[in-house]
Amino acid sequence: MDRHKKGVPLPSPGHRERKKARTREQLTEAAVRLFAERGFEQTKVDEITAAADVVPRTFFRYFASKDDALFGWYDLPRDATVAALRARPRGEGMVTALIAALEESVRASDAQRVIRLTGRVIAKSPELQGRLDAVRTIHCRDIANALAHRLPRSAAVVAQMVTAAVTTAYASTVDVWVASGASGPMSDYTAPVLKLASKIFASVNAQYVLR
Numbered sequence: 001m002d003r004h005k006k007g008v009p010l011p012s013p014g015h016r017e018r019k020k021a022r023t024r025e026q027l028t029e030a031a032v033r034l035f036a037e038r039g040f041e042q043t044k045v046d047e048i049t050a051a052a053d054v055v056p057r058t059f060f061r062y063f064a065s066k067d068d069a070l071f072g073w074y075d076l077p078r079d080a081t082v083a084a085l086r087a088r089p090r091g092e093g094m095v096t097a098l099i100a101a102l103e104e105s106v107r108a109s110d111a112q113r114v115i116r117l118t119g120r121v122i123a124k125s126p127e128l129q130g131r132l133d134a135v136r137t138i139h140c141r142d143i144a145n146a147l148a149h150r151l152p153r154s155a156a157v158v159a160q161m162v163t164a165a166v167t168t169a170y171a172s173t174v175d176v177w178v179a180s181g182a183s184g185p186m187s188d189y190t191a192p193v194l195k196l197a198s199k200i201f202a203s204v205n206a207q208y209v210l211r
Contacts, residue, residue: 119178
């Protein structure tokens with residue numbers, strides 16, 4: 001039966017994508033919460049899907065493994081940072097734009113709450129810490145590419161260098177926050193480091209501005 005003839009609109013591609021994104025977030029949220037409560041190794045996929053109120057088959061549409069469920073969340077702040085860089089105003093210094101995008105990504109992706117949970121899980125496993133380091137390397141590349149896209153082609157290497165320095169310092173500070181118990185605002189740790197980065201790269205910031 002043609003649903004259009006009955007006056008029932010078909011879901012738009014945007015609606016479908018939003019629904020898929022919500023399902024992925026629900027699975028990630030459930031996985032991270034259970035990992036923190038029960039331990040990574042002790043948590044089973046069936047328990048994650050039950051907590052997210054979906055069938056196990058749905059889990060494997062989004063994730064290949066429990067590892068992917070744990071680290072899949074980290075794509076959200078990466079995506080938020082890239083989106084924020086694309087939206088920064090023309091004429092803004094590249095370092096100012098990068099720092100603002102990182103700060104915006106924390107608000108947009110609810111990073112502080114989830115990092116607090118995931119950090120406790122990852123800190124207990126050198127293997128998971130190694131996976132996190134690999135994920136951060138990929139995300140650094142993606143953010144650098146997004147920044148370079150807003151700059152002259154000759155500035156691509158500069159974008160990579162600055163992004164590597166700033167994001168590495170930022171990630172290290174986040175790890176210190178987690179290790180300290182993550183009891184206060186994450187920004188108490190990250191803000192001073194980002195302010196220092198802004199001073200260190202002041203001349204770069206003045207020379208390279210967004211197109």
